[in-house]
Amino acid sequence: MGKTIVWFRKDLRLHDHPALAEAAAHGDVLPVFILPETRHTASDWWLHYSLLDIIARFREQKIQFVVRKGQPVEQLMKLIRESGADQLVFNELYDPNSREQERELTAACEKARVQVRSFQGTLLAAPDAIFNKTNQPYKVFTPFWKRLRQELIARPLAAPELKPSDGCFPSLAAEEWRLLTGHAWHEKLAKHWKPGETAAMECWETFRDQSLSNYLEGRDHPATSYVSRLSPYVAWGNISVRSLWHGALNAAELAGHQQAEAFIRQLAWRDFAHYQLLYFPEMLSKPVRPEFEKFPWQPAGDQLQAWKTGHTGYPLVDAGMRELWETGYMHNRVRMVAASFLIKHLLIDWREGMKWFEDTLIDLDAANNSLGWQWVAGSGFDASPYFRVFNPILQAEKFDSDARYIKKWLPELTDMPLAYVFQPADAPEDVLNAAGVTIGTTYPAPIVDHWAARDRALAAYNLCKNYMSSMDSSI
Structure with missing residues (x-):
């Protein structure tokens, strides 16, 4: 029996991990994570504590989890030489940088005569298994979803039996990771989240038992608890999407089939985002509809x-x-409302918003992030209609009708009557005084008029409307 290095990335878990299962069947397991260049973002905080969690889980089984920093191929080949491993395995990722690293690693392993194997362990289905009738990648979600729904989604694998390993190799200690330096995210995020595989399972079970039965109706209302809050666990692979898919379908009898279907459809959107990224990698930095390169951003x-x-x-x-x-x-x-406001009310380039989300989201997923922003901007293949300009006042009245969400995050509006809380600047002076609100001081005046902004946005979109129509007809 040999030793297998398991290269962990966005799959920080033991359950439903095809690469880990292969390594366990082969013999000794040496798990490793190569730290990326630190950007000091919110997702770095999640990574830090997810690593601590998985290191502890392997330590319980007397297996060292190695953490290193540097160029992944260089570090992995160095560890192969140090450990004498005869095999390296990993679960595939679909962003351009990861694909290039995988190609380089495969070539280096073959040159060193070390077996290398990769697995589909991060999506519901392999992206190269789903094409349209003309054998081209799907550009629109609904036909992709119908095709995916016909696929036999593999059952999740149980966490494998692992045997203790005697090896001891150089590994960076947590204080050397430098994932928490340079910002104060860790001072507040811990109040709201607990990363890791165990917490992910607990989050799923709570959602399944308490909220899934109201998901379809309740997911649009931000003050309620009907969303899963699983997105950061999915982003870092603390929980498997296949386990969520089958878990939701298994719960459908009690929760309701429509509710379960609505939830797994959201999992399919994530697959679609990674699928699009694989076939259209330019979506990370530029609009996939070329006419949007000429859009008159402010x-x-x-x-x-x-x-x-x-x-x-x-x-x-x-x-x-x-x-x-x-x-x-x-x-x-x-x-969606916040993104639409930036793009259509302010005419600020969607890439500015995407960058801010990259810095601040703990559930950052590059594919989801770029697909979402291009959907709102209208520059994606499958996008929101350009003429849809969310009215943030009506959206608030419809989905936060009692203003619980607004008042939770805007305490300065706590005493504002419901009749004016969605448009504080329109409140009479006596109402503002009674609520302790001074427009322009304790709460800002609107930075743009909704109707004027809407007209300006539609005029800007009309500059490329005709070309957009011709593109739409060809998809």
Whole structure:
């Protein structure tokens, strides 16, 4: 029996881990994680504590989990030489950088005569197994979803039996990772989250038992507890999407088939985002519809900063941005409204918003992030109609009708009557005084008029409307 190195990345768990299962069947297991270049983002905080969790889980089985920093191929080949491993395995990722690293690693292992094997362990189905009738990748979600629904999604694997390993190799201690330096995220995120595989399972079970039965109706209301809050666990692979898929379907009898279907459809959206990234890697940095390169974006100045800090004068947008800054997370309905406001009310390039989310989201997933922003901007293949400009006031009235979400994250509006809380600047002076609100001081005036902004956005989109229509007809 030989020794197998398991290269962990966005799959920090033991259950349903095909590469780990292969390694366990082969003999001794040597798990390793190569730290990325530190950007000091909220997701670095999640990575730090996910690593601590998985290191402890392997330590319980008397197996060392090695953490190193540097160029992945170089570090892995060095560890192969140090350990005498005769095999290296990993679960595939689909972003351009990861694909290139996988190709380089495979070539290096073959040159060194070390067996290398890769597995599909991060998505519901292998992206190269799903094509349309003309054998081309899907560009629109609904036909992709119908095709995926016909696939036999593999059952999740149990955590494998592992035998203790005697090896002891150089590994960076937690204080050397430097994932928590340079910002104060760790001072507040711990109040809201507990990363790791065990916590992921607990989060799933709570959602399954308490909220799945109301998911379809409740997921759009940010003040309720009907969303799963599983996204950061999925982003770092603390929990397997296949286990969630089958878990939801197994719970459908009690929770309701429509509810379970709505939930697994969201898992399919994640697959679709990674699928699109594999076949259209340019989506990370530029619009996939080329006409949007000519879009008349406005300079990102004070209005961008007002959006980032939750001082736009539109309470639902501001509540979402402040929730993000405090917790590293934002409710999905509010994400759409906040993103639409930046793009269509302020005409600020969607890439500015995408970068801010990269810094602040604990559930950062590059594929989901870019697909979501391009969906709102209208620059993706499968995108929101360009003429859809979310009215943040009506969205608040519809999905936060009692203003519980708004007042939670905007305490300065706690005493504002419901009749005016969605448009504080329109409140009479006596109402503002009674609520202790001074527009422009304790709460900002709207940085842009909704109707004027809407007209300006539609005029900007009309510059490329005809070309957009011709592109739509060809998809």
